[in-house]
Amino acid sequence: MVLGVVGVLAVLAPLIADESGLDATKAEGGRLEGPSWRFWLGTDEVGRSVLVLVLWGARVSLLVGLAATVLSVGLGALVGLVAGHAGGGVSWVLMRVTDWFLVLPQLVLAIALATVLGPTQATIIVAIALTSWASTARLVRAATLSVSTRGHVERAKALGAGGWHVVRRHVLPGVLPLIAASATLQVASSVLAEATLSFLGLGDPGRVSWGTMLSRAHEAGSVSYGAWWYLLPPGLAIIAVVAAFTVCGRALESAFQEGR
Structure with a gap:
């Protein structure tokens, strides 16, 4: 339910809130205004609606x-x-x-890659992917070795099936549930990694994500100012999405183990 709500809000963000609300030159509020009927989640350091930033930030973070x-x-x-x-x-x-x-420390390697390649959205995606594939490779290799010893795979080999045919028709279907569970858990890690890199100033400065919101809130002194409305919404959104993906991933893992 959490993932469904967040996904729908992210997809419908252009219909719910105009993208012009992200433009600092068109901000209609004051600096760090508290929540009100006009701005339900208050404003940021330049007067933009935090609610608009959270909605549009969901698109970048999830993407x-x-x-x-x-x-x-x-x-x-x-x-x-x-x-x-x-x-x-x-x-x-x-x-x-x-x-x-x-x-290798994944965060350190991701920071190094993002620093060398430049702060763009594509860079963040590549940096996260290149530092997080190894655990999936280990899991899939172990599952492949297990599936390869099953009777139907041995019969296919004995009947002269080629290697590609065996992998595509017999091995891959057996490891797909594990890949799906791994992917669900990996989304949670990727969202958290994006937030971390963006908080450290390595995200795309031209796009708003939950991580960049936390970074800008920190730089604007929202903690000392007491502007909790600027910090809590993106932080809680990250926690909710990461927790939801983790719970779903663990459930898929349990179902896969029971199915075996």
Whole structure:
């Protein structure tokens, strides 16, 4: 329900709040005004409605989270499938590369990539994806090895089925539930990573996300000013979305384990 509500609000943001509300030159409120009938969640440091910022920020935060997850899980699933099915030297090389990414501090590597490549939305997506695919690769490889030992897979091999046919028709359907659970959990991590990078000033300065809102609220001195309405909405939105994706991911994991 939480994800459904947030998703609908993000999609309908252009219909609920005009995008001109993001333009600081067209701000109609005062600096850090408290909640009122005119501005339900108050205003920011330049007089923009915090409610408008939260609605439009949901689009960026969810887009980055979902796009980074697609790239991350796609890369991890590909590496895991190839390593699990090919075996031998190919598997050894791929797993050593995976181990190298696993031991690296993800946040530090993401910060380095975002700094080198520049603060853009595409950069954040690539940085998150390249630092978070390794765990999925490990899980998919283990699931691939398990599925490959099942009877129907062995029969397909005995009947002369090629490697690509076995992977596509027999192995991949068996590991898809695990990939789906991993992807759901990865969205939560990606949304949190985007918020962290944006809070550190590495997000796209031309776009509003929940992370950039927290960064600007901190820079504007909203804590000392007592402007809780500027900090709480984006912070609670991040917590709600991350918690919802995590709960869904854990539920999928439990269902997958019971199904096995």
